[in-house]
Amino acid sequence: MSDHSNQPNESPDPEKTGTPVPATGAAMGNLDTHSARYAERTAGMTASEIRALFAVASRPEVVSLAGGMPNLAALPLESLSEEVARLVTEQGQTALQYGSAHGVPELREQICEIMALEGISAHPDDVMVTVGSQMALDLVTRIFTDPGDVVLAEGPSYVGAMGAFSTYQADVVHVAMDEHGLHPDALRGAIEEVHGQGRTIKFLYTIPNFHNPAGVTLSEERRPEILEICARHGILVLEDNPYGLLGFEGRTYSSLRSLDPDNVVYLGSFSKTFASGLRVGWVLAPHAVREKLVLAAESATLCPPTLNQMIVSRYLSTHDWLGQIKSFREQYRERRDAMLSALEQHMPAGCDWTRPEGGFFVWFTAPEGVDTKAMLPRAVTQRVAYASGTGFYRDGLGTRQMRLSFCYPTPERIHEGVRRLANTLNEELDLLRTFGSRGGRELSGPQTPSPDTA
Numbered sequence: 001m002s003d004h005s006n007q008p009n010e011s012p013d014p015e016k017t018g019t020p021v022p023a024t025g026a027a028m029g030n031l032d033t034h035s036a037r038y039a040e041r042t043a044g045m046t047a048s049e050i051r052a053l054f055a056v057a058s059r060p061e062v063v064s065l066a067g068g069m070p071n072l073a074a075l076p077l078e079s080l081s082e083e084v085a086r087l088v089t090e091q092g093q094t095a096l097q098y099g100s101a102h103g104v105p106e107l108r109e110q111i112c113e114i115m116a117l118e119g120i121s122a123h124p125d126d127v128m129v130t131v132g133s134q135m136a137l138d139l140v141t142r143i144f145t146d147p148g149d150v151v152l153a154e155g156p157s158y159v160g161a162m163g164a165f166s167t168y169q170a171d172v173v174h175v176a177m178d179e180h181g182l183h184p185d186a187l188r189g190a191i192e193e194v195h196g197q198g199r200t201i202k203f204l205y206t207i208p209n210f211h212n213p214a215g216v217t218l219s220e221e222r223r224p225e226i227l228e229i230c231a232r233h234g235i236l237v238l239e240d241n242p243y244g245l246l247g248f249e250g251r252t253y254s255s256l257r258s259l260d261p262d263n264v265v266y267l268g269s270f271s272k273t274f275a276s277g278l279r280v281g282w283v284l285a286p287h288a289v290r291e292k293l294v295l296a297a298e299s300a301t302l303c304p305p306t307l308n309q310m311i312v313s314r315y316l317s318t319h320d321w322l323g324q325i326k327s328f329r330e331q332y333r334e335r336r337d338a339m340l341s342a343l344e345q346h347m348p349a350g351c352d353w354t355r356p357e358g359g360f361f362v363w364f365t366a367p368e369g370v371d372t373k374a375m376l377p378r379a380v381t382q383r384v385a386y387a388s389g390t391g392f393y394r395d396g397l398g399t400r401q402m403r404l405s406f407c408y409p410t411p412e413r414i415h416e417g418v419r420r421l422a423n424t425l426n427e428e429l430d431l432l433r434t435f436g437s438r439g440g441r442e443l444s445g446p447q448t449p450s451p452d453t454a
C-alpha cells in the first residue's frame, strides 16, 4: 500500500478513521457507510483544487484563465453536421454498433498519417483508439504500476495524469524543467535517488511539446539524451503529445517515439486539434504492450464509441483538417500574444512567466511570499480565475505559481483578466508588505481534473 500522507493537497478522510457501519437498509443511504467500504486506492482520488470555486468562476462576469478547454468556435459546424447525418444514413448499422476494442481500422490508418507529421513511422496494428488520451493514461498506468511503484514526471505536470497515477497508488517523483524542458541532469539525479531508496521506477511520464501546465518545449538536443538515460536504466517512456501540432510557427519537433520506437509508448488525441467532446484519442505502443492494452481496454469499455471514431475518420477524409489546425494555431497564437503583452503591461516587478511557442498555457511565478492557492478566492472576487500551482505537483511545490490559460477567452477578455489578476496580486503584495504574511483560508485539495481544469 502506498503512503499518501506526503500529498499536500489531500484532505483527511474522516471515514477512514471511523468504524464501518453494518449494511442495513437505513445505513445504505448514509454516505459515510459507503465511504467506509471504498477500496484503499480511492484515497488517491480527490477533487480538483478549483472545483469548489468553479460555480463562481464560471459566471459570465468572471474571466476564467483556469480552464484548458479548446476553442471550438472555428470549427466548420455546418459541413460537419451534414457529414454526420450522411454517416448515420449511409453507415448507421456499423456506426451505431459495437466495434473492436482496438478501434476502427480506417481511423487507425489515418492516425498513422497524422503521426508521420512528427516523424513517427507506425503500423495501424500498433495503434489502439481510446476514449481520449485520458483513458490511455489510465490504461498504461493500470498495466504497468503496482502500489508503491514510482512514476517520474516533470514538475509541474498534468493534473489528469497524476490523478491516474494516484488511482493506481503509484508515487510521483518530479523531475525539474527549465526553459528547454525536462533537465537531463535532474533526470539522472532523480533516478539515482529513487534507486538509492531501493524503489522501482516504472516509467517516465513526459509532455515534451508545449507543456501543460509549464508552457515549455523539450529542446531537440535534449531528446536523444533523455531517451538514452531512460533506456540505460530500463525505464519506459510515456510520451503524452496532445499539443504537438499546435506550434504557433507551425514548427513540429521529433517525437520521442520516432527516436526510440522500442522504449516509448506514445499518446495522441483529437481533443485539441478537432473536438474534445468526441473523446477520441489513441495510444501507440510496442506490439506486446499493445496486446495488453487491448485487454485492459476491453475490461474498461468493451470498445471505444464507434460513431465518434467514424465521425473523426470522416472529418479527416472530407475536410481540410490540416488547414483547420493552421487556423486553430493562428487563433491560439493571437491569444498567447494578448496574454504575454497584458502580462508585460500590468504585472508588478518580481513576477516571471514562460513564453510558450505553442499549446494553451503560460506558467506564472509570483513574487516571494505569495501563495496563489490562498489568493484564489480573492482573485475570484475580483472576477478572474486561474489554476493555482500546487495542484500540478505532488511534492508541495508550486505555492508561488499559477497556470494561466489563453485557449478559451477572447484576446480582449484575456487582457481584462490579466489586468484584474495584476490588481489582485498588487493588493496581495501590499498586504504582505504590511503584515509580513497574509490571512486567509486554504482550500482543500486537488487532484482529479474536471474538464475546466484539464
Ligand SMILES: Cc1ncc(COP(=O)(O)O)c(C=O)c1O
Residues within 6 Å of the ligand: 068, 131, 132, 133, 134, 135, 158, 160, 207, 212, 240, 242, 268, 269, 270, 271, 276, 279, 280, 281, 454
Ligand atoms: C497533457 C495532457 N494529456 C492528456 C490530456 C487529456 O486529453 P483527452 O481529451 O485526449 O483525454 C490533456 C487534456 O487537457 C492534457 O493536457
